[in-house]
Amino acid sequence: MVYKKIGIVLLFCCLFMEFSFAQAVRKVVIDAGHGGKDSGTVARTRKHQHEKVIALAIAKKVGHYIEKNFSDVEVIYTRTKDVYLTLNQRAKVANKADADLFISIHVDAVGSRSVSGASVYVLGLHRSEDNLKVAMRENAVMLQEEDYKTKYAGFDPKDAESYIIFSLMQNQYLNNSMTMASFVDKHLKTKTKRHTKGVKQAGFYVLREVGMPSVLIETGYITNSSDADYLCSATGQDKTAYAIYNAFRDYKSFVENHTTDLGKENMSQEKVTEATIGDDDTYFTIQLAYSGKNLTENDPYFKGLSPIFKYKKGNGYRYTYGRTKSYTKALSLQQEARAKISDAYLVGFHQGELNMASVVRTILNGK
Ligand SMILES: [Zn+2]
The missing domain is CATH 3.40.630.40 (Zn-dependent exopeptidases)
Structure with a gap:
């Protein structure tokens, strides 16, 4: 029983480590x-x-x-x-x-x-x-x-x-x-x-x-x-x-x-708006927020950015801006987003899973 508990704690730690990292500037x-x-x-x-x-x-x-x-x-x-x-x-x-x-x-x-x-x-x-x-x-x-x-x-x-x-x-x-x-x-x-x-x-x-x-x-x-x-x-x-x-x-x-959650996650996704790039595709997008609130694209928080995508995650939602397969385009989307929401950042998705942008870039370049 004790071993089982340790196992669960270790598993939790591993998950946590995979989902988040913070760096120090020294x-x-x-x-x-x-x-x-x-x-x-x-x-x-x-x-x-x-x-x-x-x-x-x-x-x-x-x-x-x-x-x-x-x-x-x-x-x-x-x-x-x-x-x-x-x-x-x-x-x-x-x-x-x-x-x-x-x-x-x-x-x-x-x-x-x-x-x-x-x-x-x-x-x-x-x-x-x-x-x-x-x-x-x-x-x-x-x-x-x-x-x-x-x-x-x-x-x-x-x-x-x-x-x-x-x-x-x-x-x-x-x-x-x-x-x-x-x-x-x-x-x-x-x-x-x-x-x-x-x-x-x-x-x-x-x-x-x-x-x-x-x-x-x-x-x-x-x-x-x-x-x-x-x-x-x-x-x-x-x-x-x-x-x-x-x-x-x-x-x-x-x-x-800024503890970024860049680990792989399985998520059910819900689109606020339609886009040509499908949910299961491989693409870049700009993460804007994670919130417990169910927001619409017109919410003042998004400051007019469109299209906004919504992903169900745990008890809340991850909100992102835009989708593209081009890394250069993704960087300009990030710049656009940061002009309005300063801590927006670039992430990628592959087959419905959140990934680091660098991983998605490698997948896209390898095709
Ligand atoms: Zn110089």
Whole structure:
């Protein structure tokens, strides 16, 4: 009888472990872009102001805010001085530390002086030529290394075809990276009260090499006089750093308190609206909420998102937004949903069972 009870307890524990996991954020790597012989972008009117200087100033301030407010977090810098580091060396610092988050800080540049605003990037295939150009410019630092083609396994930062690999890549950290990126964008908007350009994806080599959730922040355009003035000022650097720190705080809280139930479950499903993808199909969808209440699609909670799908689970319902077989489409659905419900996240279904998006992606790619 005692054994039977232990068996039941163990079974319950196993089920619980399968259904939920929470992570801690204890180590963060802050990567000030460029350094030493690599100045990064340079202001047109302020020739002495280099991207490497601005990035380092902001990076140190972000680290200072985190250290001051979180005694349980270790801040690791890729550089604290004006020294040159290769992209591989930056990734090595983060991977060796086994960090929980990687934040890379940069300043953008473009031909037109009127373009302004900060952008936040996560790793992925670019969806516009402009995004590709930013990744090409940031990756071009590898050209300063001798024999870069061998060191970077044939990757050519100037060749658009090299970037196709980013469409084939499995990125298990994408959900968390997107979460952090959304927080950065939100706080840059509210804390700096400046125009931001949102969350984007592109093939940044350094983000590909780090084995953890990661974002690359282009804090504004050095080619725009208003952005350059702001980013060169102590106030601008401080407000930008404070925004990034706030994003870190929200991300840490989100990851540590958000116990996601991504295990496989058998569920009876009920559709609120019709869709072409059937219940037993394999698809991605965006989880919005789990609630004991039986809600309709018009409920104010969904903020106009449509179509909403409802799945009976235990004594309540799981609500999701949209269905698609395309991973790229799923990411844009997630972005849309998060603009309205900030903790919405990507999940997948296969034959009526809830799965991690990465699992469903593998199944869909394998077909
Ligand atoms: Zn840069």
